[in-house]
Amino acid sequence: MDLSGIFLGFSIALLPLNLFYCLVGVTLGTFIGVLPGLGPLVTISVLLPITFGLPPETAMIALAGIYYGASYGGSTTAILVNIPGESSSVVTCIDGYKMALQNRAGPALAIAALGSFFAGSVATLVIALFAPFLAQSALSFQSPEYFSLMVLGLVTATALSDGALSKSIGMVIVGILLGVVGTDVTSGTFRFTFGVAQLTDGLSFVLVAMGVFGLAEVIISLENPTTRVVMKTKIRDLMPSRQDIRMSIWPVLRGTGLGSILGILPGAGTTISSFISYAIEKRVSRDPSRFGKGAIEGVAGPESANNAAAQTSFIPTLTLGIPGSGTMALMMGALMVYGIAPGPRVMTSHPDLFWGLIASMWIGNLMLVILNLPLVGLWVKMLSVPYRLLFPAIIVLCAVGVFTLASSTFDVYLMAGFGVFGYILKKLDFPPAPLLLGFVLGPMMEENLRRSMMLSRGDIAIFLERPISLGMLILAVVLLVLAAVPAVRARRAALESE
Amino acid sequence: MISRFNDREFLSGLFLALIGGIGLVEARHYTFGSAIRMGPGYFPVVLSGLLLAIGAGIMIIAILNFEKTKIGAVNMRAVVMVTLSVVIFGVLLRPAGMIAAVSVTSVFAAFAQSGIRPLETAALALVLSTTMTLLFAFALGLSIPVWPQWI
Numbered sequence: 123m124d125l126s127g128i129f130l131g132f133s134i135a136l137l138p139l140n141l142f143y144c145l146v147g148v149t150l151g152t153f154i155g156v157l158p159g160l161g162p163l164v165t166i167s168v169l170l171p172i173t174f175g176l177p178p179e180t181a182m183i184a185l186a187g188i189y190y191g192a193s194y195g196g197s198t199t200a201i202l203v204n205i206p207g208e209s210s211s212v213v214t215c216i217d218g219y220k221m222a223l224q225n226r227a228g229p230a231l232a233i234a235a236l237g238s239f240f241a242g243s244v245a246t247l248v249i250a251l252f253a254p255f256l257a258q259s260a261l262s263f264q265s266p267e268y269f270s271l272m273v274l275g276l277v278t279a280t281a282l283s284d285g286a287l288s289k290s291i292g293m294v295i296v297g298i299l300l301g302v303v304g305t306d307v308t309s310g311t312f313r314f315t316f317g318v319a320q321l322t323d324g325l326s327f328v329l330v331a332m333g334v335f336g337l338a339e340v341i342i343s344l345e346n347p348t349t350r351v352v353m354k355t356k357i358r359d360l361m362p363s364r365q366d367i368r369m370s371i372w373p374v375l376r377g378t379g380l381g382s383i384l385g386i387l388p389g390a391g392t393t394i395s396s397f398i399s400y401a402i403e404k405r406v407s408r409d410p411s412r413f414g415k416g417a418i419e420g421v422a423g424p425e426s427a428n429n430a431a432a433q434t435s436f437i438p439t440l441t442l443g444i445p446g447s448g449t450m451a452l453m454m455g456a457l458m459v460y461g462i463a464p465g466p467r468v469m470t471s472h473p474d475l476f477w478g479l480i481a482s483m484w485i486g487n488l489m490l491v492i493l494n495l496p497l498v499g500l501w502v503k504m505l506s507v508p509y510r511l512l513f514p515a516i517i518v519l520c521a522v523g524v525f526t527l528a529s530s531t532f533d534v535y536l537m538a539g540f541g542v543f544g545y546i547l548k549k550l551d552f553p554p555a556p557l558l559l560g561f562v563l564g565p566m567m568e569e570n571l572r573r574s575m576m577l578s579r580g581d582i583a584i585f586l587e588r589p590i591s592l593g594m595l596i597l598a599v600v601l602l603v604l605a606a607v608p609a610v611r612a613r614r615a616a617l618e619s620e
Numbered sequence: 621m622i623s624r625f626n627d628r629e630f631l632s633g634l635f636l637a638l639i640g641g642i643g644l645v646e647a648r649h650y651t652f653g654s655a656i657r658m659g660p661g662y663f664p665v666v667l668s669g670l671l672l673a674i675g676a677g678i679m680i681i682a683i684l685n686f687e688k689t690k691i692g693a694v695n696m697r698a699v700v701m702v703t704l705s706v707v708i709f710g711v712l713l714r715p716a717g718m719i720a721a722v723s724v725t726s727v728f729a730a731f732a733q734s735g736i737r738p739l740e741t742a743a744l745a746l747v748l749s750t751t752m753t754l755l756f757a758f759a760l761g762l763s764i765p766v767w768p769q770w771i
Contacts, residue, residue: 514726
């Protein structure tokens with residue numbers, strides 16, 4: 123087993139600059155994880171312009187820290203205040219809050235943090251072992267395989283996203299069309315520029331992300347203000363009892379395994395992992411009636427699952443260039459702005475970025491465990507920051523940030539427009555992640571489709587003749603059918619309401 | 621009473637169909653090409669057409685569906701003020717510099733909610749304009765006008 127990558131990774135991750143930004147990232151991530159209404163997707167969108175001054179690996183380390191840090195913060199408020207800071211913490215509310223009411227908030231928080239740390243460590247190992255293997259096998263990919271892989275990625279994302287399937291597919295197509303805006307690489311034709319000179323280079327995805335996620339989110343939050351009740355639960359003792367630990371071992375192990383695997387699949391994410399983990403724990407338990415009344419397995423399993431998934435979801439993004447979720451699409455977009463095209467070659471052409479990122483994930487997890495437990499009281503105080511002080515800051519950050527991309531005030535107006543666009547999407551109940559995925563993958567899909575067609579002299583069967591491509595397309599069709607079957611959808615809805 | 625224009629699903633379909641329609645109308649000008657040599661118009665036309673079909677489908681199902689979902693109430697104040705606060709930033713940045721622009725933006729933003737607290741808004745404007753200027757213009761060293769043009 124070639125461990126040189128891991129050594130390289132740690133040598134990079136332990137550089138003072140990267141350590142600092144890792145700390146910044148996970149702290150910020152915990153902070154926004156604690157605050158309901160502000161999630162990793164929004165935060166990363168808004169902060170992207172700020173990270174552009176940093177070297178690429180440092181920026182990725184910080185952004186990744188925000189991403190998996192948020193799941194730690196989300197569990198804190200889920201347990202203490204029954205408010206999920208993140209959608210992946212919804213399940214933790216069920217038993218976690220009950221435990222807090224029984225004066226067992228300390229053990230719940232401790233188990234959540236420790237379970238997450240274990241899961242994060244294992245997931246880091248999974249990435250280190252699995253990713254090179256995946257990248258190797260992907261080196262033989264050519265245009266048809268890439269095209270089919272992207273189709274699979276988009277299909278998985280739509281199949282597993284909430285909301286109507288037709289709307290998800292619609293969003294993907296809208297996203298692809300937005301990606302088409304600009305100059306066609308092959309022919310030089312201006313497409314969808316409507317005579318506007320500033321659009322000839324295409325839409326900046328950061329701009330779109332900030333508008334659709336940042337601004338729209340602000341408008342929606344202003345529409346539905348959530349009243350936060352901060353209940354004072356005294357955290358007496360952080361130490362879990364021996365029995366707590368004993369009962370948590372298997373849920374943590376199961377959750378870690380589940381999350382690690384589900385995270386790799388494009389489309390499945392932290393939220394689904396936590397839901398499925400809860401369902402499994404309940405089904406496997408000797409006394410399922412304890413669930414909902416403060417069963418520690420209901421905290422240990424889901425928290426481990428969502429953290430493992432948060433990290434392994436980097437695998438398809440980094441090794442194949444297929445982002446599995448909206449946030450991963452953001453990360454990938456950020457990489458592309460740096461001129462690093464994610465794909466099988468990333469490991470060999472930018473090993474310091476790849477391995478440095480992986481090593482920093484483990485370090486970040488360590489920081490989080492050390493940070494979170496003692497500072498729990500501080501995080502809860504954060505909840506009392508009123509939204510009316512936060513949202514102007516978000517708006518200003520977006521406005522200034524988008525300007526700095528190209529020193530263009532036109533971009534500012536354009537982003538405002540996308541804010542309204544994103545608001546409409548939310549009002550009409552369109553899932554936003556497929557839009558971003560389509561936007562990031564669309565142009566590449568077209569490129570690969572064109573090349574494949576030229577390779578095959580117009581024979582569409584090329585996608586079906588090559589075994590890998592065929593396999594992926596079959597999988598995509600199966601997933602689409604499964605997602606459309608009403609029974610599966612009802613099951614998912616039931617899972618979500620559990 | 622849920623009319624066509626309150627029906628969330630109908631509007632969703634309409635939204636998609638409109639985008640698809642605009643895409644088709646625009647993309648038909650581009651060279652279509654053939655399967656072997658796809659022109660710039662191939663992908664956009666096919667996708668726009670697909671989108672139009674999906675949108676139309678959703679609209680039809682919405683009309684036929686007995687159960688309708690009403691669209692949530694729109695807080696026009698929030699929509700307008702948030703959008704306006706971003707736009708005003710773009711308008712003011714070059715002539716007035718960042719400090720002024722951020723201040724005005726945060727004041728506009730504060731108006732997005734009901735109930736204004738003048739002292740708090742003023743303080744927030746001050747804090748935001750100074751921190752943002754320090755962060756972007758100085759700490760990150762980006763070229764962004766800080767002071768008004770006539771200074």
